Amino acid sequence: MRVSKLFFQTLREVPADADVVSHQLMLRAGMIHQIAAGIFDFLPLALRTKYKIEDIFREEMDAIGGQEVTLPMVHPAELWQKSGRWYQIGSDMARFKDRNDRDMVLGMTHEEIMADLAKKYIKSYRQLPTMLYQIQTKFRDEPRPRAGLLRVREFTMKDAYTFDRDEAGIDAYYPHFYQAYFNIFHRCGIDVVAVKSDTGMMGGRMAHEFMALTDIGEDTLVLCDACGYSANRQVAVFRKPEPPVADQLPLEEVATPNVTTIEALAQFLDIPESETAKAVFMIADIDQPDGKVKEQFVFCVVRGDMELNETKLTNAVKARRLRPATTSEIKAIGAEPGYGSPIGIARERVLLVVDELVARSPNLVAGANREGYHLRNTNYGRDYSADLVVDLVAANDGHACPNCGAALYTARGVEVGNIFKLGTKYSIAMGATYLDENGEEKPIVMGSYGIGSGRLMAVIIELHHDEAGIKWPITVAPYQVILISLATEKTPEVTEAAEKLYADLLAAGVEVLYDDREERAGVKFNDADLIGIPIRLTLGAKGLKNGVVEGKLRRNGESFEFNIATAVDDVKALIAAEIARINATVAPVPFED
RNA sequence: CGGGGUGUAGCGCAGUUGGUAGCGCGCCUGGUUUGGGACCAGGAUGUCGGAGGUUCGAGCCCUCUCACCCCGACCA
Incomplete structure (x- = not known):
């Protein structure tokens, strides 16, 4: 294909609506x-x-x-x-x-x-x-x-x-x-x-x-x-830390004015977040046996140092969809936003889902469902019980790998x-x-x-670009080779040689783009870099005099000098080597069940 | 669907207190240039997103509307 005929247009400036690199480059490369x-x-x-x-x-x-x-x-x-x-x-x-x-x-x-x-x-x-x-x-x-x-x-x-x-x-x-x-x-x-x-x-x-x-x-x-x-x-999933072994202590209400977050609570009481229980209020659409969909209030409890994983919750309650509950919905079931816990709520109106770690952790601090108060020493089983006890929390950096215990990232x-x-x-x-x-x-x-x-x-x-543009892996590049002619009006012999090389490459089955435009060298080089053709051949007056055409790999800038007489075969060999290089990455992968 | 933003030439943008629209790139013509986005001279290109309104007069002010972008929600 001749670049002079190619239906495209490169852009120097980045289109305003594109903010990821692949989008920008695809627009700029036409x-x-x-x-x-x-x-x-x-x-x-x-x-x-x-x-x-x-x-x-x-x-x-x-x-x-x-x-x-x-x-x-x-x-x-x-x-x-x-x-x-x-x-x-x-x-x-x-x-x-x-x-x-x-x-x-x-x-x-x-x-x-x-x-x-x-x-x-x-x-x-x-x-x-x-x-x-x-x-x-x-x-x-x-x-x-x-x-x-x-x-x-x-x-x-x-x-x-x-x-x-x-x-x-x-x-x-x-x-x-x-x-x-x-x-x-x-x-x-x-x-x-x-x-x-x-x-x-x-x-x-x-x-x-x-x-x-x-x-x-x-x-x-x-x-x-x-x-x-x-x-x-x-x-x-991840391997959860073992909760401390401790006797269950009596419930105790403690005044915690304006303490509505776990972080603030831990700080206020000078305890680690892992010794608190966090209430999360959701509304789930759940399919009913009669085919209707019911909005169900789902009351979730996870440990304060962990995050609710909504996908796990969705699957656990077989919800069609999930959304956060509104303040009035929370109050309607007898809980207090910022001071929520399953203790003392209208239990029959909620689906109570508790993370299994909370169920095993003794003496957690939880809300008192009263503004400005929390409860010390809440214990699952003694103080409340759930409809479901499951893994509900999101794995995060530093958690232990479920298989080997190493730190996840x-x-x-x-x-x-x-x-x-x-x-x-x-x-x-x-x-x-x-x-x-x-x-x-x-x-x-x-x-x-x-x-x-x-x-x-x-x-x-x-995954394959630099400041100048795309760096196509040769297996998926639109063309394997771009031939740049640096001919001018004063060097018709360069045009002639480039035309011949182009024809020979085509005849040899090479997927070649031929930049025959009347543009300056810089424009052609920059466009070639932008559209990311893996192998660039440059034919100019100097090289022609010495009988050479220059080759350059887009991916790493490595350059070659090919004898014009043997260039077609040399290029074919280079293409084959580049393809082989990528295909060498194809290997058996153990199936992870 | 909630929050934010932007719509002016192909692209990127400017446009003052409201006075009849401009710059750079690109494009066309001619010339000089010619190995990493040349230079000179000349030229073409706009329903200022759309509709309504205010006004002697709207790219600019008001109302409505549409499109696109970003964050969130969502994502067999």
Whole structure:
């Protein structure tokens, strides 16, 4: 491709609306154009990289037995009504009516459609396991798209679905995806950590998220370097400290004027925060047996030195959603904001959930449900009892690893992929069953596995750039080579040589961008750096005189001199070496169950 | 959905007490230049986000509205 013909435009200045690096660079490199919040045009440079990434998806999916299909983007509401998600999902799902007034949706994901397809075509255990995947546009009307391609509403996703006869089947398939996903990310030049994740509303048995570690990440990960433990903070567990052994002392009210926070309380009474109990008041929407949704007041108690983990709470009480209670709601159940405890409240009106550590810790200081007073020596079991005693708290820096006891630490990550043991939820809903050897009809056990290609592209840039621009890993670069001609009107022989080299590179199958523009050298160099082509060839009058063309690696600045006569082969060898360098990172990864 | 911010040329921005819109980059023409974002000369480009209002007169003041960005909520 000739740069003079390339449909793009580089920008010197950073567009005002972009504040993450990948977004800025993609705009400056002329890769993408936003047309609405979270909705983008992909220009040729971006599209080429997108296709490179997606080809890697295809190779890795095919390698573990996948077959590619394309399912529609527009779905009849009926399928989503069957699974129930038509009713569960809110305005994230774009809905409309067709000309015949039928409800339709834009596909956010394709479990329903895939299960429906399986119902039609899978009849026998002999057909299992099977795996289908697609690379398709999805639309989720996210409340807050942001950060360029990192969080969008319309996006392309590779989504794969496995169909197995039983749990043992998916248990056997799942690790293949685990490995294939590492292969994909490594081949794209990025490192990821797989973390256990929340199965949430999907109700599956096991899920992993593949996270790229970067400060702009929206998720917090809990990691252990000693043993490799890794989990999304939403589900991370830790080894809790052993509470002191002590006799239960009598309850005692103590005046604590204007002391409404745990920090202030600990300071006021000169005790560690670990000797206090903190009340957290939430309102949960909980499904009732009759199909209605009830707003339930949930009274949580965690130790003062720890934080409530809302995901754990949501799962513990099987809430559809959770929100903080208002002051009047808190007072209505007989508690006092700032001085709350489960002692003396309208117990029958709340769902009382207590962290198991609180239940084991003696003589904690808690609120008295009276403004200006706390209680010393509250003891679970003696002074109150809960509806649920579970792990409710968030793991944090310095907590002990649940496996090995070493200190955990937290890091930010961007989710670039996930794998999910779905179970039979969708197959049962859609009636996707098979007959086993005994002629018995059984639901197909499904798994789903997603990677967003646009987000992955953005993450690659986040992890591979410098002040000058993008540094594409060669496996996903829009072009492998950029040939810069420094010809002027006075040096037509340079143009001639560059044209010939360009033609030869093309003929040799090299993906080459040829900067034939009438621009100054600096402009061309800067644009080449910005768009991030891994190998730069420069042909100027001086080099030509000596029969050399200069080569330079974008990733580290290393430079080469190639004899023009052998340049094509030399460049091909360099490309091969650079590809091999990335592929060398592809290796077996132990499956962390 | 709550809080904050911004809308003026393709991009980045300025625009005074209300007086009929400008700068830099980019773009077009010609010339000189030519190895890390050249220089000179000339040129094109605006429903000042939209609607209503106040006023002799609105980019500027008032009301409504839309879009986008950021923080939070949310995130199969």
